[in-house]
Amino acid sequence: MTASIVFQIVNTIVIPAWLILIFFPGKSWRNPVIYCFSMAMAVVYLVYVIQGFGDMDMESFSKLEGIKAMFSSDEAVLTGWVHYLVFDLLVGNWILNQSRKHGLNHFLIIPCLLLCFMFGPVGFLLYSILKVSKTKKLA
Numbered sequence: 001m002t003a004s005i006v007f008q009i010v011n012t013i014v015i016p017a018w019l020i021l022i023f024f025p026g027k028s029w030r031n032p033v034i035y036c037f038s039m040a041m042a043v044v045y046l047v048y049v050i051q052g053f054g055d056m057d058m059e060s061f062s063k064l065e066g067i068k069a070m071f072s073s074d075e076a077v078l079t080g081w082v083h084y085l086v087f088d089l090l091v092g093n094w095i096l097n098q099s100r101k102h103g104l105n106h107f108l109i110i111p112c113l114l115l116c117f118m119f120g121p122v123g124f125l126l127y128s129i130l131k132v133s134k135t136k137k138l139a
Helices: 003-023 030-055 058-062 064-070 074-101 106-119 121-135
Strands: none
Touching: 003 030, 003 074, 003 106, 030 074, 058 064, 074 106, 074 121, 106 121
């Protein structure tokens, strides 16, 4: 299967997971389902990491030029993309779990989730600002 096809598959798989976070925040089955989506994509990630492991130079991680060189193939870019998808989804689920724990209105959390889906850390930042303004606690 080509990297382009796998890219289409993981991009399609992740959409229902984000819709679950937005539309079914209080369902008891949400966490296990989100973790199943995340684990499925983590398996894809692992396959590509293993395939590219022989080409990996650990010194490349210490220089921007090295990182750019590592992402010169479609498979490497796909691996990085799946990494983003999995972590952003897990952070989105964490945001939702924490928002429910702190009693934040879900309608305020939806923009955080959408931003987390599209711009990862920006959604986390917005959630953190909302949480601090509600709880007056950083941690």
